[in-house]
Amino acid sequence: MRILHTADWHFGRLLEGRDRRTEQEAFVEELCQIATEKQVDLVLIAGDIYDSVNPPAWAEELFYHALERLSDEGRRGVVVIAGNHDQPERVRAASPLATKHGIVLLGLPKETPFISEAHASIDKVRIMKAGQAWLEMAIPGVEHHAVILALPYPSEARLKELISESLSQEQMQEAFSERIKGLFDDLEGHFRDDTVNLVTSHLFAMGGSESDSERPIQIGGTHTVSLHAFPKKADYVALGHLHRLQKLSDSPLIRYSGSPLAYSFSEAGQSKAVVLIEIVPGEEKKEEIIYLQSGRPLARWKATQGIAQVEEWLAEGKDANAWIDLEIHVTDTIDPAEFQRIRKLSDQFVKVQRVRIALETEQVTEQEKREELGPVQLFCNFYERKRGTTPDDTVIQLFSRLMSVEEKESEGGRDE
Template sequence: MRILHTADWHLGRTLEGRERRQEQTAFVDELCALADERAVDLVLLAGDVYDSVNPPAWAEELFYEALERLSNGGRRGVIVIAGNHDQPERIRAAAPLAHKQGIVLLGLPKEAPLIRDDGQRRADRARVVAGGPSWLEMAIPGVDHHAVVIALPYPSEARLKELLSERFSAELLQQAFAERIAALFAELAKAFRPDTVNLVMSHLFVAGGAESDSERPIQIGGTSVVPPSAFPRAADYVALGHLHRPQKLGDQPLIRYSGSPLAYSFSEAGQSKAVVLIDAVPGQAVREELVYLKSGRPLARWKATEGIAQVERWLAEGRDAGSWIDLELHLADVIDPAEFQRLRKLSDDFVKIQRVLVKPKQEAADAEPRREELAGLKPEQLFRRFYERKRGVPPEPRLVELFSRLMAEPQLAAQEDETG
């Protein structure tokens, strides 16, 4: 059985206001082509389909188009779980239609998959043949063995307590999050068999994983961190979502984050993005392969210590062509607003431009205003100097006018008190 593991699509997400729709559509095209070319039997999407609980309509349309293409007319199994960015009800809304095409959509940990039992158990369609809350057994056309999958959507504290309330004692409910997750996996793993490919998929933060700035935290003070030992050793593979860097966290069982298909913050600059292909046969060690993606635009950080001329030279050289760029521009003096606008127009790839005013140490020391010098300045002049030192540009006239009005209000109030 060949399995494709992906996660953290974050459809609808922007980069500092820049829409990523074109890149996300290109990723879906690349993923579907890969599934066909490599004859994938089962696709696991481990959460964070969308970037918010209320995604744009085009993001939902893209997701459903991806499901239809990946399922290959029902001949390929697809299992999707909700992540911490997703609204569970939105993820599972189309489940009654999707299950007819071999697609399983699970939003909450307590949910059980729909089981196809309509008198049409066709051998050419992927189908769920057994299951319960957070697990299922799937038969896939052309594969001699079945897959048993523990499919646990993002288990927040409240959702986990609700799931466990009917399974475990009150004492266990009081135990730490990680212990309860481990006990739940141990209970669900009773469905694993020697003659099946045994898989776990979830959306969790596992201890030892490397984070980036683009993930919304799901742990507070370490309370929601799960150790690798929490996963059942009988599992052939553990497919995780949440962390955006592809990484392996264990070998027995094999535990992996596939990572996000696109870089979603500049803390991910220079990272390669990938999906994971797994070949699994019951009773044998799995074979894994990272397949690196080409569809997303890279992110690059530029630190121009020689000013605008250096930026112009890099652009002329074609440095990081096709990348989104976070520019840190070092300047020896305040830049004219018109010159700054010209810089912005040099390239549409600049997402952020941060100006850093840098002066030689001695010059900076000489520039420190003396107390007697400041004493002779009016409040508006002091404000202008302070603003320009902090922001690198002079304040707009309207801002100075507003400052003057604020300065005048206490003086007028004091005069009114004196005159009654």
């Protein structure tokens, strides 16, 4: 059985106000081509289909278009679980219709997959058995059935359980991890030696590497799940939530596929991919990382030689297809009109910031005069270096009031 693992599509997400719809549509096209060319039997989509609980209509349309293409008219299995960004009921709403096409949609933990009694053709995907958070799927042309333990984002609210009342942070983390382990322990009995045994969930597994584009699903690590929580009999554990492609364990094989697009500049330089795993019960697994080409890369430019260097890079065609976070180093303030001209040099610029670098002579002079300047003047100098312009009267007055409050509090502390 050939399984394709993907997650964290985040349809509807912007990059600093820039629409990614075209890139997301291109990803769907590329994913469907991969599924066809690699003769994929089953697709696992491990949560965060949308970027919000109320996605735009086009994002929902794109999701259903992807499902229709991937299912190949019911000849390929597709299993989708909700992530922390998704509204569970929205994800599973189309289940009665989707199941007829070999598509399983699960919104909440401990949910029982919908089974269509009318859908029993041997040349189409069939759900043979199902219960809370698990199912057994038969796929045409594949000798072995897949048993899938599917756990959508398992927050305490969605589990409808209070796990961590009156506990320390460390105890809460341990209690949550043990609860997830308990769920999988109860479900592991459905695995058999003659089936392809799979787990999919959307959570933060211990040892995973985060990026800035993920919305935290835990406070202080309290919802971190130990790798020991996952069933040892699993052939493959397909996870969602972390946006970096990464393998956490070989036995069982635990992976995050990562997001198909880079969603913050903390992911600049990262390659995006999907994971293809081929499994035959009792034989060695075959794994392939398929790198995606559909998303525009993110790049960070630090122009230490000023505006001229930026213009030179653009003329050279550097990072021609990338979204760019630009940092310009200058030795003087930039006129607002000139700053706007720089922003308009390329529509690739998502962020533009100026960093003022003092000359050596200025550094000596500033060090000598620093003690002579009052706090307001020091603040104005700092503001000018960071923003490229002087603060207005409202900002200065606000700073002065804050300084006054701090001085009063300091005097009160000394009196005590």
